Amino acid sequence: MATPIQMPSLSPTMKEGKIVKWLKKVGDKVSSGEAVAEVETDKSNLEIEAFDDGYLLQIVVGEDQMAAVGAPIAFLGAKGEKVDAGKSAAKPAEAPSAAKPPPPPAPAAKPAAAPPPAAPAAGGGGGGRIAVAMPSLSPTMKEGKIVKWLKKVGDKVSSGDAIAELETDKSNLEIEAYDDGTLAEIVVGENQTAEVGAPIAYLTAKGGKAAAAAPAPAPAAPAPAAPAPSAPAQASGGGQVVPLRREEPAAAGGRRLRASPLAKKIARERGLDINQVRGSGPSGRIVKRDIEEALTKGVSAPAAKKAPAPGARPAAGVRPEPQVVPLTSMRKVIAQRMTEVKPGVPHFYLTIEVDMDAAVKVREEAKAMDLKVSVNDLIVKAVAMAVRRYPKINVSLQGDHVVQYSTVDVGIAVALEEGLITPILKDADQKGLQAISTEVRELAERARKRALKPDEYTGGSITVSNLGMYGIDQFVAVINPPQASILAVGAVADKAVVINGQLAVRKMMTATLSCDHRVIDGAIGAEFLRELRGLLEHPTRLLF
Template sequence: MPIEIKMPALSPTMEEGTLAKWLIKAGDTVSSGDLMAEIETDKATMEFEAVDEGVISEILVAEGTDNVKVGTVIAILTQEGEAAAPKAASKAEAAPSEAKPEPTPAPVAPAPAAAAPVAVAPIATGDRIKASPLARRIAAAKSVDLATLTGTGPNGRIIKADVEAAGSGTAASAPAATSVKAAPAAPAAPEAPRSTAPVAWDDTIPHQIDKLSNMRKTIARRLTEAKSTIPHIYLTVDIRLDALLKLRGELNKALEPRGVKLSVNDLLIKALGVALIQVPKCNVTFLGDQLVTYSRADIAVAVSIPGGLITPIIKDAANKSMSAIATEMKGLAARAKDGKLQPAEYQGGTASISNMGMFGIKAFDAVINPPQGMILAVGAGEQRPYVIDGALGIATVMSVTGSFDHRAIDGADGAQLMQALKALVENPLGLLA
């Protein structure tokens, strides 16, 4: 009996994906565990394995197809002698959907629409003339009676162009309204500030246009959601790094025979994990009418990859050694850049850390990664004038900024977390205890 191979859900949140590449073709024999396709999700490109064995009789979704819904049949797997049946069935199913557009009476519809006085009837509702606020201001400045105008905007609305045409002596007539309806782009320009759609761009400048990847679409959607729905509060502290850098140098010498090298970021991951355990009010997720407080600190670490950003997770960072964090982070970062992370390696986390210090960025405000309650933005460590034991000296200092979800975390609790983090970094032996 033919088996339908469907678009898999490669993560709990996946709703659609891009079928990036087929690794098999029609007529190939596959066994359980054979790689069949590469599928691009919103986070990574993942390989899809065969579950059953048989012959690929038909491929229904071409490689490179975007927005393939989870559960969509993408191929048919059969045993010997069953190849013809699924093809006929799949084409029979496709035929009704292709036939639907044929009876559309599109050419007939414009006739009554053109004959109707479209621009006149909807101009007013009761005694109120329908006009945009900008059109009203211009009309008042030019002493133009709105009641004498024919609107060419949506539903007969009087817009800026109508008033300016009247002010310059050009009569607005029904035929003019009809011509505007045929090309709606012209009257839309004055209304552009009301829309969230991108404004027109200058295509006369040399350029290229690239299609957004699923990852970039997801980043755009989630960041818009985060900034629109989460009230961010930002708290910044300056942290002296000299003691941490000294400890890091000593640890790297001791770990050299094991091939382990600690980065400053590895130590900061550990410090944030410990600080969250010390201040559990910041290790939370806001759920509307509920607040989840975590007893473990899983730190999501922002990693830049081609086409976007991904956040692999160091689980239970507070209780892992710094060498374990460094080794794990190295492997996660490598798999992230190759697009080989598994969903369990980047989904979840109780807080995030984003380090842009390697680019020389002194300080920045990071956007919270929902449903987490906070993210730590790490700037560059640099030598600055600093008061040491009551005297002005030179110290290596970095600025770090915590972004907190103010619905769940009060300013005082966020300040406690930043204070705990500062104490751990400036007295780093506490990270070894």
């Protein structure tokens, strides 16, 4: 009897996942614990592993197709077992679909009968087409707009080629092909939008093997929606997952490298260690331009980053993974009660005044030496160091787990005409003031041009929102999830203050910290602000 491989539930918010790539083809032998497919969720890309031994009899959900949590995506069984064994295993998925209003019961049986031709096609030739789907390029992206098609119908396309320019809610990016072939049809025209996962074009496969992806997706579309009512019961029987560590070096064991075949070929021919290259394609995929940039900068630099891994502080390019800690009983109750009082993310606020006289003098000294260091750069550096010294604020609540970050990545709020974006300054605690100044300006400039890569505006430990340049004395900022805190910074202005019993005029600044009360308490926020004030009032500490 064939055994289904089901779409697992990989995050608390996950309702469906997209098959990015099948790592096995129909007819392949599969062992328990072996990765069979790569799936894209609402959070990251992961590998699904088989729970049983057998042969891959049938692929139900093709590449770039979606499936609901708990839906069968493939079937395992004995060698030579017929497809109707898979059909009988799929019958529980057909029953719920008959209950759903849109698809009537009679047609629901036809999609179930359609997959048998797809099984042979996966192993042999076929003249089908390959769908190019709208990729998910940021956590908040639900749809994207095609700005420009870089290929036209009839053009030959190679894996890694940019085929279209896409406008998302954050920036403009290029969509690259994952397969070789010919552009057969453009579904979404220029200046038109499409939802994430929807086909925007079709390729005619170059060879029979490439065409295998086309027959499977068509009948698979009804299948994911069918088992949705029973998803919670089936999710536990799905697959075990292994995170794809996209930023780890090659020493991290047998991780699966996300790179286009063209990128791999160029790297191999030029003797470049592709594991040290950072991908800019969809989901962090390494593409041709990434290899060319690495070769332009020189191949020795990435190799040097790999050596100092044993140190207490991670070397550049070797960023430690965050730790996932289950919520304690006390923290669960706090999170529940705070959410009842303030639905969504329950904020609380702490405000301090900071004497910025010494910080302003540092800025003036830097200016005299022709160094571009702003007050905001000093604040960013101080925030990063304070986060490093008080790691309890460097957390995020995701479902029923607290994620403790091991790196200090500071978001910088940048105002655009269309709204607001927060580029992320990574490892800000390890960078000098001049490096922070240069990188912040470069990120802000590219943000205004909508040229940021997805990993440059996602994640982060804390955000700094500075409205001082607009003459705002004090304000309260809203947290940018999944972060758990944000610092609102006002203007530096002359104020009359009492120092040692004497009235004096000092350059003062107000800073307000907004915290997620589900994971950060008042005392933690207060300790962080005390450290921040100490760093800014004695800025020479920022140098050590």
